[in-house]
Amino acid sequence: MSGMNTPGDPRPSPTVNAGKLWAGGAATAAVAALIAIAGILLGRGLFGIEVLAPKGEGVWGDASTGWYALGAAMAALAATGLIHVLLLTTPRPMRFFGWVVALATICGMLAPFVTDAPLGVRMYTSGLNFVIGIAIGSLVAGTAKTAIVPVVPRPAPRPYPRPYR
Template sequence: MTMEYSRYDGEPQLAPASPPPPVIDMRRLWGGGLATALVAALVAWVAVLIARAVFHAELLTPESRGLTRASGTTLYVISAGAGALIATLILLLMVALTPRPLAYFGWIIGLITVACAVLPFTVEAPLLDQLLTGFANLAVGLVILTLLPKVGYSTIRPGQPAPPPRLQ
């Protein structure tokens, strides 16, 4: 382990200032997140329609349980939109806590997308249903992965540097 020493020459030494935190336009961030959620939900709904109309197959969607009485398709579409809103929250946390927020965000959402695309193959179902569900999950993930970083670029501004301290 190497120790570094600085020489004191009578002048006060100021520690290098860390960059100021970025300024986030929250209204535009969550507006973009809501728009992304709408697009993701529509992509999921179109995927359900294509699976049924073109392939005469069903996506592997959650079953209706309990008080909601919502269909599996409705829950699937709502889940896609909710996933985009959760991704918006992840983007906000990355901006607030990490030095390269969009890089970390891309890795996190990319890996979640891959996991969701592979997930249908972990249950016993017809291969066509597994393939269509995997592609639908991939499409929803790619929507989120391509739209939200653009929202991030347009809503994140560098912070204003703090004024230098006055020496008396």
């Protein structure tokens, strides 16, 4: 899998080690899911904030805890897919990736504020979404940088030496 070059571009395109990229994406998905679970347990258990469930549901809450963790994991895998496509098709893929992740994180932070949950719940959920977004963005970007296989330029052919006269 090679990156995109324009037809007249003399520079060879780097390739992407897809196995390394997706292994890092899977690890990031696990980290994101665990951040979600730890954040919910912290909010409910230590601070008594009703993150994603009414107080009567207890520290583990209802099924929304699992769905929230699954959503975080899926977001990490989507980010991995996005960076893979960007690495193969766009100039400056890391810059585009940074913008997409930043804007998606902002959307995730604003989403709790369209609910009728108490302000503390909205603030805490927004902060948790921020932490998950930062983790996904930084881990996937770091993995992507290590998955790029640089192209080693071939040395120019040396002309045969002229015979001495």
